[in-house]
Amino acid sequence: MSIVNPAAGTVLTLKRPPHVPLEAELLSPDTFVGLDHAGIRSLPVMLGKRQYRLDDFFHVDGSGGERIEIRGDVGRVKWIGRGMSRGRISIDGNAGMHLGAYMKGGVITVSGHASDWVGAEMRGGTIHVHGDAGGQIGAAYRGSLTGMNGGTIVIDGSAGMEVGMRMRRGLIAIKGKVRDFAGLQMKGGTIVLQSGGELRTGAWMVRGTIISLVALPLLPTFTFACRYQPTFLRIYARFLEPFGVKLPIEAREGSYCRYVGDWSVPGKGEVLVWQGATMR
Secondary structure (H helix, E strand, O other), X not given: XXXXXXXXXXXXXXXOOOOOOEEOOOOOHHHHOOOOHHHHHOOEEEEOOEEEEHHHOEEEEEOOOOEEEEEOOEOOEEOOOOOOOOOEEEEXXXXXXXXXXXXXXXXXXXXXXXOOOOOOOOXXXXXXXXXXXXXXXXXXXXXXXXXXXXXXXXXXXXXXXXXXXXXXXXXXXXXXXXXXXXXXXXXXXXXXXXXXXXXOOOOOOOOOEEEEOOOOOOOOOOEEXXXXXXXXXXXXXXXXXXHOOOOOOOHHHOOEEEEEEOOOOOOOEEEEEEOOOOOO
């Protein structure tokens, strides 16, 4: 019997992009730890209704461990890192739908873009996408009452609709602009919009905090409360600095306008807009 080192790593190189989405939820350190080279190669993946082996689509180097490196454009590979609780996955290319869904711990990094449902209903860990991402980041799946409940998601580019839908805890930071319904039915946690968002930000928001560093159109069901410099943002600023996200926190730089809502629920959420922004 071969002895597998948990600290070892596996390199997966895509042979060819699948012609339809490939479901590969077993691409996770939790699955790889304890497997030898042959065991990893034989892991099952689903292409449509047919089951294949992992090595039908990937060249496999190394043995099972807590580090997985994926090389190639896996934009059509779904469920990478599903439910992972430890280790690290690094993707040199694009990533498919449901990246890090139900994640509990560990780190996922993507050098390219990611599709929809990044970190959906995750509970812990960190996901960092260096490109753009799709919609429903950290959101609840259809029919589920609670979305993201812990962890951190950072998107260097832009993002789609319904970011943080029904999220309860955790932190989402997006450097580029996001589309409609950011923070939809938000129940807690924090969303940082470095470049603002489009329409209906915070719609039906119950609790939580949305921070925008530029102007954004707010619903009429949000009311102005005050202008101040929140001290708790200093903690977020220190935490986000290594990710390249800068939050202005010095009083001499300005202050934040605080809006409370969504009163149509009624809700007790807050939207903080950097004072240099002029509301439309």
